[in-house]
Amino acid sequence: MPKGTKKTLNCRGRLIDLTTPVVMGILNVTPDSFYTGSRVSANADLVERAGQMLADGATFIDIGGYSTRPGANDISPAEEADRVLPAIEAVLRQYPNALISVDTFRAEVARQAVDAGASMVNDVAGGTLDPLMFETVAGLGVPYVLMHLRGNPKTMQSLSVYENLVVDVVDEIGVQLAKLRALGAKDVLLDPGFGFAKTPAQNFELLSQLNAFQQFDEPLLIGLSRKSTIWKTLNISADAALNGTTVLNTAALLKGASVLRVHDVREAVEAIKLSQRLNFF
Template sequence: MENHSSLINNYSLNCNGKLVDLSSPKIMGILNLTPDSFSDGGQFNNEKSALQHAEKLLNDGAEIIDIGPQSTRPNAEFLSSEEEIRRIGNIISNIKKEFPQALISLDTFYAETVKFGFNEGVDIVNDISGGQFDKKMFDTVAETKLPYILMHVNPSYETMHDKIKFDDITLNVNQYFSQKTNELLQKGIKDIILDPGFGFGKTVEDQMRMINETQFLGFGKFPLLIGISRKSFIYKPLGKSALDINEETQKLHLKVLKQGAKILRVHDVADAKKTILEWESSRIERGSVGEF
């Protein structure tokens, strides 16, 4: 198969005036401020433990910290924007003060939470809803001029985990990306990152197909973020738990890196860092630095 994504692969992001070069893949470390996230709920939901975990993520090799005040696992408690903001408290500003080099993405589908996060110093908006759960989201992101992570998901909060068997998952995701990126570009949002939405309303088979067809997602127009860390489509077919699939996850990470993925969203940063180093050393050995 011809590899379309290799035509355009030198991406950069403007994060609050700081230019972030994505020619080398970046790691986004997950910092859940939630009591009910599926694999680490309640571990980092106070300021002290959140700051300590942020430091560990950075020391292990993360360049982006993804702060999530609300769990989006199946059957999680639904929170208002006000409750999200209360949970965040001073955590963003404290991390920025302690680790000014860190980039912070804010995982929310609320425009009001984005406004709060922007005033606290976040660098990236990570919206699982593609602007579908809050109609003010795209306009708010446009006002902040922050990079925006666009995720493929079902159209409502209530249906986001409903399993759909797509005729052609890659085609469907690309049609969604095409429509949504056009909307974002029309509003002046140019720094767009695409997330195919692993773990949200897709069958195991379709998610494995997305892994195998990563190079065709988004047509190479925007950088791809892959978030497969501790996802059930990996561990359930193996009869394992979310915490016991690190080896399998790294093999899949290597597969998507070979197809041009630029950001890995992970819990296990140190292992993802090893995978990226392995991938980069293999590129150098093949003399293919100019490729993915």
């Protein structure tokens, strides 16, 4: 992690140390997320999966009820809340010390999730799809993941034309970060948005220049797990993309990632442990 980067997060009074990178496990309570292995349909299955992720070394569990894969169908805020709130409550009943992140771009769902016990808001839209999101998360006082996105899940793939990819993404994130800071938000993580309004070639370019985001001195959350950039490049399927995920996660660690958001927790934890022995951070 670069020297000036913030190294702690306050999660509902618990101070999380990011001096050594940590892992966020993905749990989707959706029927159509792009990777079938991340989907769970019953709370019992979800609790079991969450328990395994925690045992494997996950620091955070990211629960999402709205699929953001390209072309995903829209659902109402009420339906999204009906998916995520019981899931959050079920995990916390079994694992009361678990740190739950809610994956939503809707302010009202974020508020309800935090009321239900979530400790973080992970917004794939970086505040661009709900004008109340920034004010809401600043008031809630929980860490917030600010991701770069253009458009929405249905339109984003048509918005991948940039004058200068890295400069444009950095600038656009910077604008949103300034708004958050002006509202008093304390703990912000930045996510470049791999795969969101970006082609596979652009994702590789962005990863190779990840250190451009160090100017903000905020920790980086990186989500590359099993994405099409990997499996299209290797001519395989998402189900076969674990090895490629580990390779790119390791590259992200070398470039300063503080949080790896993944489907496969144990392998990501191992990548961190081995990278630490190489003095990556």
